[in-house]
Amino acid sequence: MDGIEHRLRGLLRGEKRMIAQIISAVENDCAQGLLQNIFPYTGRAYHVGITGPPGAGKSTLVNAVAKQFLQQGKKIGIIAVDPSSPFSGGALLGDRVRMTDLAAHRDVFIRSMASRGSLGGLARTTKDAALVLDAAGMDYVLIETIGVGQVELDIAGVCDTTVVVLVPESGDSIQAMKAGLLEIADILVVNKSDRDGSERLVMELKFAMEMREREPDWEYPILMTTATEEKGIGQLVIALQAHIDHLSMTGKLEEQRKAKLLHHVHELVEQKIRSHLEENVMHEHDLRTLVDRIYRRRLDPYRVAERIARKIVKGSR
Amino acid sequence: MKRAKWDAKFKACRERDIDFSTVSGLPVRPLYTPADIAGFEHDRDLGYPGEFPYVRGVQTSMYRGRLWTMRQFSGFGTAGDTNRRYKYLLKHGQTGLSVAFDFPTLYGRDSDDPFARGEVGKCGVAIDSLQDMETLFSSIPLDKISTSMTINPPAAMLLAMYIAVGEKQKLPAHILTGTIQNDMLKEYQAQKTWIYPPEPSLKIIADILEYCAERVPRWNTISISGYHIREAGSTAVQELAFTLKNGFTYVERGISAGLPVDKFAPRLSFFFNAHLDFFEEIAKYRAARRIWAHTMRDKYGAQDPRSYLMRFHTQTAGCTLTAQQPENNIVRTAYQALSAVLGGTQSLHTNSMDESYALPTEKAVKIALRTQQLLAYETGVPNTIDPMAGSYYVEALTNELEREAYKYFEKIDKMGGVIPAIEKGYFQKEISRSAYSYQVALERQRKHHVGVNIFTEDEKPAIETLKIPPAVEKVQIAKLRRLRRERNNQRVKEKLRLLRKAAKDGENLMPRILDCVRAYATLGEMCSTLKEEYGVYREPIIF
Amino acid sequence: MERKIRVLVGKPGLDGHDRGAKVVAAALRDAGMEVIYTGLHQTCESIVDAAIQEDVQVVGLSILSGAHMTILPRILKLLKTRKAGDMIVIGGGIIPADDAKKLEKMGVRRLFGPGTPTVEIVDWIRANAGKVGKSGKVGKSGKVPRHQTVKKKKATAVARWRKKK
Ligand SMILES: Nc1nc2c(ncn2[C@@H]2O[C@H](COP(=O)(O)OP(=O)(O)OP(=O)(O)O)[C@@H](O)[C@H]2O)c(=O)[nH]1
Ligand SMILES: [Mg+2]
Secondary structure: OHHHHHHHHHHHOOOHHHHHHHHHHHHOOOOHHHHHHHHHHOOOOEEEEEEOOOOOOHHHHHHHHHHHHHHOOOOEEEEEEEOOOOOOOOEEEOHHHHHOOOOOOOOEEEEEEEOOOOOOOOOOOHHHHHHHHHHOOOOEEEEEOOOOOOOOOHHHHOOOEEEEEEOHHHHHHHHHHHOOHHHHOOEEEEOOOOOOOHHHHHHHHHHHHHHOOOOOOOOOOEEEOEHHHOEOHHHHHHHHHHHHHHHHHOOHHHHHHHHHHHHHHHHHHHHHHHHHHHHHHOOHHHHHHHHHHHHOOOOOHHHHHHHHHHHHHHHHO | OOHHHHHHHHHOOOOOOOOOEOOOOOEOOOOOOHHHHOOOOHHHHHOOOOOOOOOOOOOOOHHHHOOOEEOOEEOOEOHHHHHHHHHHHHHOOOOOEEEOEOHHHHOOOOOOOHHHOOOOOOOOEOOOOHHHHHHHOOOOOOOOOOEEEOOOOOHHHHHHHHHHHHHHOOOOHHHOOEEEOOOHHHHHHHHOOOOOOHHHHHHHHHHHHHHHHHHOOOEEOEEEEOHHHHHOOOOHHHHHHHHHHHHHHHHHHHHHOOOOHHHHHHHEEEEEEEOOOHHHHHHHHHHHHHHHHHHHHHOOOOOOHHHOOOOEEEEEOHHHOOOOOOOHHHHHHHHHHHHHHHOOOOEEEOOOOOOOOOOOOHHHHHHHHHHHHHHHHOOOHHHOOOOOOOOHHHHHHHHHHHHHHHHHHHHHHHOOOHHHHHHOOHHHHHHHHHHHHHHHHHHOOOOOOEOOOEOOOOOOOOOOOOOOOOHHHHHHHHHHHHHHHHOOHHHHHHHHHHHHHHHHHOOOOHHHHHHHHHOOOOHHHHHHHHHHHHOOOOOOOOO | OOOOOEEEEEOEOOOOOOHHHHHHHHHHHHOOOEEEEOOOOEOHHHHHHHHHHHOOOEEEEEEOOOOHHHHHHHHHHHHHHOOOOOOEEEEEEOOOHHHHHHHHHHOOOEEEOOOOOHHHHHHHHHHHHOOOOOOOOOOOOOHHHHHHHHHHHHHHHHHHHHHHO
């Protein structure tokens, strides 16, 4: 299809309008064919996730980090995810406000995404959008999640390196977060270190990180930054590069990426099966009537599932 | 007849299908009686005019002694254009000047700055240097008038220019009277005109407080403004609470800069909005006076009664003007003006009917001024002091607004004060939410705005507006370039270097700024010099 | 159902009166649109950059400073030179009738005066941006939108299915 050809060419040339339109298509689930064609050109960029509670300074930090990468002559793609309203489905996307320094730079592409009902801190299509930026020739793709609590941890499954940003105010909730956020951090950042309590937080984090399961050969740096003043950003950039080196030297990069690809394939298969189920085997409302009967204890869920699964297998053969 | 009986009778009546609440959303009961102000004691709760806690007014004789100052805000085009308008206003009986600057000036940028493109002289007068200021006040003796300047981040520079114009007229600074707005906190919260981050901005404000206490003692150093908070969409309670809390923040800054509170507090003044809800507005001004007096005495230990006085300027609400049926604005403004006068304002600006289109024409300004003169000379309203006192409704509402304001103070304190709350986007969010819910109420017909969502007409209003010729920008830029060629640039450079150094060393900036001004450094040059030292502000989360 | 409508709400120039822009942004969100808010004091260039990268269908600009005759034409021109002339540009603020006429001639699709009910803006955007633009974002030919409709329905069904899980 020459439509695809044409768009692919534009994308590989790094044309911003084309990149943007392709991401829209991805977001709207109409880019299957295109993604297949794009995929061979991906795998070059490093994907860095930035996550943390609301207002921790993620966007400001992304802005500062991107600036340093730019100075090294790198190309930067940024995806910033904000929540969609569960009521209207609309969203106000405001992360860009913190990145106005960058927007006009030739080598930067910033895209805001709404989570569109997805609950893991990213949108369902964020991963594919990141691939689009990868193919467009970005050296780094920085992904900012929505402000998260303990459960919105999809980011770790998408990125090579996950940076968790905390602020002194979040000190009280460390215990609560131990189970979640700290588990996925490769690098910890205590931002707003101009505020009181940041040193204490660093201490607490050190302690908490001792308790968690850790990989050998990686020290899990805990850094202090003041993103608004671009303080401590140099160290963060060094830590990011160190983590990448660590991953590639230990072979973890390949291992990790393969695991993620496997996961991705699983996800896609699951999605396929679901749509297949919906379209060819059993429609939602048939399923509802079945459920009705299960509810009355005429049927049981185990047998129903078994039967549907068999039907799916037969149908797709 | 007993109350219960009346209640029952009233319940049986049908009410109109609207929200019976103030424009800010405070519920309003059908009837107020002594029961609504139980425990009310006149002498303690209101006091006499000019006496603590000043609810009935800040002067003993109020408008029996002197009417409020009629002060129409104006400025447009070049300094020469505005100078002509000032002379016109003074001729028609205006008693004080109020300078409106254009956007580039408000942001401390010169007329040839790329950001100024298309904005020079549009919404106010363009001032680039002392030279423009000299033209602005040419043949207006500064000892005969008081001048209010609506200027915030570059307030220090404009004040310095005013002082320098005084010098040229052979007038010492200590006799100059006037006001600079100089209220940065509400800029971060509502009006969004900023250059530097909050901390250095407050440092400059403290410099001005200190300098003026010594050298320009009759100058009102900060006009703590609720007006813009309200225009940005806040409720009356938010306007009241945020403004006063900002005021207290400045007081704390002055004190921690080592100034005795009574040395600078008497020069703080306020600026409020006069919005649609007549009684709510009156209650707002009265509550404000009581809160200020109590807090200054009891919390900050002020002893000079002048520190307890909340003097304020009022402007009718620009955001309530309608583009539809513009003549209605004359009447709307008149009601608002009446509430300000019943609330005991010290000075008043009445908006012109055409201001939702453009800067006002001469004719529209004259009608607006006449509106005040009618109020002052025909209605009899100023004949007695605080005539609303004792109204069950007004007193109850005054108490309620006061209570609600204290609740906000507590919330803000919990966040660590005004600046942390600004950084969290607290005020911005509160204000946006109020603005949005008001809009929703309008669209659902729960609230009404005549000509907008009720009694609308299909019309193409044919109204004459003031046009600023595009040539203004060219003229102003040419003038600026000539100045840069002709002045002693060596001297300018040296003075700017000293300014930068003073900023670095944390010295009081005012004397350095005055030196720069005298050397004809431009506003943009001075502000960029400070930007290098202080950095620039970025707005926090927004919704 | 068509694809999600994305709108950029921008405040070019120096004026800081963002009340209108924010009210409109909130109303568009509540109408189910995705709104990219640029923040205050933006240059025309940065607004156009944002519009392109965010791939919005509509660029809405609020201007209350009187600089509309400088800013709006500039935005139109920049969009054109960046091959995004198909984006719909609308404006809000205080714009005198004769200026409005000129601007509409230049290609500003619609100007909303003060006091416009937000529903009117929502409806207008739905009517005009709901259609797939000629940018071909969704693919080619008339088949595509139908395909897309199927996908959309499916996605929600899947979501429901998932929730029940
Ligand atoms: N004092 C201080 N403030 C900071 C710092 N970094 C960011 N901020 C401020 O914190 C606020 C939030 O910053 P953002 O970058 O928007 O935070 P975020 O984590 O992206 O927020 P969401 O995307 O809404 O979750 C802004 O007002 C920033 O200016 C810092 O290092 N010190
Ligand atoms: Mg963010």
